[in-house]
Amino acid sequence: MKLIRDTWLVYARQLGLVIRQPTWVFIMLIQPLYYLILFGPLLNGLEGMPGFEAGAMETFVPGLVIMMAMFGTLFSGFGLIAEIREGVIERFRVTPISRLALLLGRSLRDVTTLVFQALILVLLSSPIGGLTIYWDGLALMMLIVIGIGLALSAASYGVAIVLKSEDALAPLLNTVTQPVLLLSGIMLPMALAPDWLQTVAKFNPFAYAVDAARALFNGDLASNAIWQAAVFIGALMLLLVFWSARKFSRAAA
Amino acid sequence: MLIETKGLRKTFRARKGNVEAVRGVDLSVKEGEIFGFLGPNGAGKTTTLRMLSTLLEPTGGSARVAGADLLKEPAQVRRQIGYVGQSGGTWGEVTAREELVMQGRLYEMGKTAARERAVEVIEAFELSEFADRKVKTYSGGQRRRLDVALGTVHQPSLLFLDEPTTGLDPQARAHMWDEIKKLRERGTAVFITTHYLDEADALCDRLAIIDHGEIVTEGTPIELKRQIAGDIVLVGVNGAAAKAVALLEPAEYVREVQTDEPDPTGVTLLRLYVENGSAAVPEILRALDRAEVTISSMELHRPSLDDVFLRQTGRSLRESD
Ligand SMILES: Nc1ncnc2c1ncn2[C@@H]1O[C@H](COP(=O)(O)OP(=O)(O)OP(=O)(O)O)[C@@H](O)[C@H]1O
Ligand SMILES: [Mg+2]
Numbered sequence: 001m002k003l004i005r006d007t008w009l010v011y012a013r014q015l016g017l018v019i020r021q022p023t024w025v026f027i028m029l030i031q032p033l034y035y036l037i038l039f040g041p042l043l044n045g046l047e048g049m050p051g052f053e054a055g056a057m058e059t060f061v062p063g064l065v066i067m068m069a070m071f072g073t074l075f076s077g078f079g080l081i082a083e084i085r086e087g088v089i090e091r092f093r094v095t096p097i098s099r100l101a102l103l104l105g106r107s108l109r110d111v112t113t114l115v116f117q118a119l120i121l122v123l124l125s126s127p128i129g130g131l132t133i134y135w136d137g138l139a140l141m142m143l144i145v146i147g148i149g150l151a152l153s154a155a156s157y158g159v160a161i162v163l164k165s166e167d168a169l170a171p172l173l174n175t176v177t178q179p180v181l182l183l184s185g186i187m188l189p190m191a192l193a194p195d196w197l198q199t200v201a202k203f204n205p206f207a208y209a210v211d212a213a214r215a216l217f218n219g220d221l222a223s224n225a226i227w228q229a230a231v232f233i234g235a236l237m238l239l240l241v242f243w244s245a246r247k248f249s250r251a252a253a
Numbered sequence: 254m255l256i257e258t259k260g261l262r263k264t265f266r267a268r269k270g271n272v273e274a275v276r277g278v279d280l281s282v283k284e285g286e287i288f289g290f291l292g293p294n295g296a297g298k299t300t301t302l303r304m305l306s307t308l309l310e311p312t313g314g315s316a317r318v319a320g321a322d323l324l325k326e327p328a329q330v331r332r333q334i335g336y337v338g339q340s341g342g343t344w345g346e347v348t349a350r351e352e353l354v355m356q357g358r359l360y361e362m363g364k365t366a367a368r369e370r371a372v373e374v375i376e377a378f379e380l381s382e383f384a385d386r387k388v389k390t391y392s393g394g395q396r397r398r399l400d401v402a403l404g405t406v407h408q409p410s411l412l413f414l415d416e417p418t419t420g421l422d423p424q425a426r427a428h429m430w431d432e433i434k435k436l437r438e439r440g441t442a443v444f445i446t447t448h449y450l451d452e453a454d455a456l457c458d459r460l461a462i463i464d465h466g467e468i469v470t471e472g473t474p475i476e477l478k479r480q481i482a483g484d485i486v487l488v489g490v491n492g493a494a495a496k497a498v499a500l501l502e503p504a505e506y507v508r509e510v511q512t513d514e515p516d517p518t519g520v521t522l523l524r525l526y527v528e529n530g531s532a533a534v535p536e537i538l539r540a541l542d543r544a545e546v547t548i549s550s551m552e553l554h555r556p557s558l559d560d561v562f563l564r565q566t567g568r569s570l571r572e573s574d
Contacts, residue, residue, distance in 0.1 A: 009358050017346055083344065091342025091403070094306050095359040096331050 006098040010105025018113055021116065025113050032068050032121050039187075040129050043217070051189025054218045057129040062213035063186035064125075065118050069145040070184075070206065072117060073110040073153035077160030077169055080106070084164060099249035103157055107241070110153040112144050118145050137216035144209050145215075145231055150236040155232060158244030184210050205232035255442050256409050260314035263300050274300040276466040277314065282444055282459075284410075287437055289457030290446040291558070293568070297466040298446040299339050302413050303446070306336040306485060319411050326407050335409035339416050339446075340413035341400035345389030349380050349399045352388065353406055360407035370406055378402040378432060382541075393420045401429065405436065410438060414445045418452060450558040462562055469565040478560045483508070484530030485560055486537060487522060489550035494521035497546045501525060502541065506533045511567070520549050526564070530554075 018025065027160040043056040052059050083089050091103060122138060156173070163169050183190075183197070184206040190198055201207045212229030215221070258280050265272040275297040275413065280395050281373045282288040290298050303309040305318055307327040314541040316323040319333035337472055343352050352372055357367030364451060383391055401417045417433070418426045433456060447453055453460050454474045461471040490497045494512060501523070502510050527533040531551040541548055563569050 009355075013355060015348075018342075020346065085343060087338050087342035087565055088344050089342075090308060090338055091336075092359065094308060094331055094334070094336040095356075096328060097359050250365065 003098050003101055003104075007104045007108065009097070009175030010101050012105075012106050014106055014109035015112060021104075025117060025197065028068075028072055028113075029117050031062050031071075033124070035064055035067075036121070036125060049192075051185075051191035054214065055132075056189060057082060057125065057131040058218055059214055061125045061129065062209050062217040063184075065121060065141065065145060066148065066184065066185045066210050066213050067181065068118055068121060068207065069114060069148040069209075070177065070181065072114045072151060073107075073149045074156050074173055075211040076110050076153045077104065077156035077173075078166055080157050080160045081164060081166055084161070100245045103154060103241070103245050103248045106157060107150050111149040111169065112156040113209055115142055115145060118142065119216050134217055134219045137219050137221065140221075140226075141213050141216045144233055145213060147230075147233040147237045148206070148209060151233065151240045154237075154241040154244040157238065158240070158247040161244075161247045180206055181206060183207060186210055189214075207238050208232050254281045254317070255284050255286075255320075256280065256316065256318050256444065257368050258314065258316040261304060262313040263297075263299065263309065264312045274466055275311075278466075278468055280461055280468060280471065282411075282442055285442050286458040287433065287445060287456055288441045289453040289460030290444065290463060291448070291450070291460055291562070292446075292463035293448065293454045297462045298417055298463060300466075301463070302336070302415050302446060304443070306334055306413050308336070309321035333410050334370070335407065335412040337404040337412070337414050337417060339419075341396060342573060343388045343396065343399055343403070343446070346387060349384040349391075349402075350375065352399065352403060356406040356513070357404045360364055367406075374406055375552075376430060377405075377435075379428065384550065387402070394422060394425050396488045397421060398425065400427070401432070404440075409441060411442045411444065414443060416446055416448070418447070418449065419469070425451075426526055435570055438522055450562075454558055462565060464562075464566045464568075474558060477558060478556050480561060480564070483526065483528045483556075485531075485554055485556055486525040486527055486530055486533055486535060487550070487554070488525060488541070488548060489522050490519045490541070491520055491547040491549050493544075494523065495543060495547045497523060497541060499545050500546075501537065502538055504536070506536055509564075511563070519539040525564070534555050 040057065040060055043052070043060050046052045047056045080089070089102070093153035094101070121194035122133065126133055129220045159172065160169055163172070183204045185201065190201050190207060193201065208225055208229040212223070214227050258278055261275060261278040265274055265276040278301055290299050290301070293351050300309065300425035304311045305316060305323065307323065307330050308397070313323070318330045321333070323330055353371035353374055354367045358364070362370065362567050375381050378401065380399060380402060383395055388396065391399070394462060397417070401414060404412050404414065414433070418429050430452070433445070436443055445457070457474060459471070460477070462469045470480065488497070494515065498510050498512060501507050506529070507525050507527055509526040513522040513524070515521040525537065534551065534553055538548070538551070540554050559569060
């Protein structure tokens with residue numbers, strides 16, 4: 001099928017570029033590692049407190065992985081703006097290639113590097129933070145990571161095509177992501193929050209993702225948070241990919 | 254007809270007023286010809302090209318390109334055409350060979366076919382010296398050659414080239430002209446924009462001159478030059494320009510007089526379109542002498558495309574470069 005072939009074509013090219021210059025993949029790992037090494041130990045004293053029943057690292061690392069999923073792909077739009085400026089996107093747009101493939105190929109590349117980074121982070125957390133890894137849960141958690149990665153990378157590309165300028169993209173992303181991050185319970189579980197904050201967090205799909213990641217990480221595969229996260233993240237993903245695909249096919253990039 | 258447009262228009266909506274970049278262009282391009290689009294900066298050449306290659310939605314008008322309706326069947330148009338943008342479209346981190354193979358793949362070639370085609374194109378455009386280096390290390394001219402080469406990978410029946418020779422040295426330019434002519438031999442029609450008059454003259458079978466978003470004239474280079482039948486006499490007069498014009502305009506051997514702005518030394522250049530240059534020169538001399546107008550220079554020349562442009566727009570293409 002043409003869409004699959006075209007997507008593969010774009011994906012292979014984009015992934016090839018990353019493999020040729022893999023430095024960025026590792027630089028993006030540095031920030032979560034700082035959190036793991038410099039912030040994680042602060043939580044050890046909270047073990048057993050509300051929200052930390054499963055253990056400090058077992059609570060913190062899943063949140064960290066979700067944070068990585070959110071920030072790892074969110075800035076992909078910057079690369080696209082550079083490609084627009086160089087005329088690469090325009091060159092591709094006059095060919096018969098599927099417009100959706102231009103988006104999907106790039107987003108899937110972002111998700112590939114993201115999964116790779118998330119695995120390294122989890123594996124490193126075991127020796128560094130003394131984390132116990134629960135493999136079945138980890139595999140399912142990667143699906144959530146993939147969903148978030150696709151959603152946010154698509155969003156980033158869509159916004160980049162609309163704004164066409166790095167100067168406008170950076171502040172916009174920050175304004176939107178900071179509250180979403182704070183309301184997701186990544187740093188500290190939302191169980192510690194006052195009622196009104198918990199209510200607000202109920203509208204944040206990423207809060208469900210964090211809860212689900214924690215449940216999966218601790219082998220609690222029956223938790224309600226898991227299907228909730230699947231529904232909310234899945235819906236968000238479809239919505240953002242659809243929106244961005246429309247921008248890709250329309251924009252006079 | 255490979256291209257036929259009717260009233261093609263594009264208005265850009267900007268914050269400070271709209272820009273009418275293209276104001277109703279009607280043109281037709283035949284199979285297998287090199288069609289030139291000549292005009293100064295900002296005339297609307299790129300905008301027209303981007304509309305015809307499906308990159309930009311026209312504000313109005315309609316067009317058929319390569320047998321398909323531009324507005325209703327853009328996908329079909331894309332399959333038939335190649336497009337090389339004014340500032341190219343290559344990525345610095347990959348090599349020319351990789352870009353060429355990718356281009357073939359974008360046009361639905363198989364892997365092996367795309368690789369073989371890349372080798373052919375590298376040869377044709379003499380890229381082999383740097384084909385396996387990253388594009389970001391190329392000189393401007395090398396990069397431009399790659400841009401044009403990319404447009405030919407899938408052997409389209411119609412190729413749009415937006416200023417393909419800008420930035421090339423004379424030798425590379427001549428070579429590019431040869432390549433473009435070879436494309437025509439293979440049956441590819443080429444729609445080329447340029448500011449270079451010699452390029453339009455030497456390369457194009459037909460051309461249109463565009464200015465301020467409108468086609469001012471259209472035809473073969475010979476037809477266009479014939480519009481200015483006869484010769485042109487350039488007379489520099491010191492002061493008294495109005496007097497000279499009043500004197501010469503009614504003379505039966507002068508068809509038309511155009512006046513430039515006086516230069517800093519006070520000399521005004523009069524451009525006299527005349528039937529027969531050699532016969533007119535002594536008449537002009539005598540007339541101006543009788544009226545005691547000081548002549549500072551006099552020159553007789555055959556019409557060039559620049560004169561066509563000047564006649565149609567009142568401006569020189571060279572000055573606007
Ligand atoms: N996206 C845009 N928004 C607003 N105005 C635009 C846009 N693109 C082009 N224009 C304007 O439209 C006019 C025609 O531009 P165009 O690029 O078609 O000129 P051109 O003939 O290709 O010139 P050049 O020889 O310099 O390449 C110019 O006045 C230009 O400023
Ligand atoms: Mg242009």
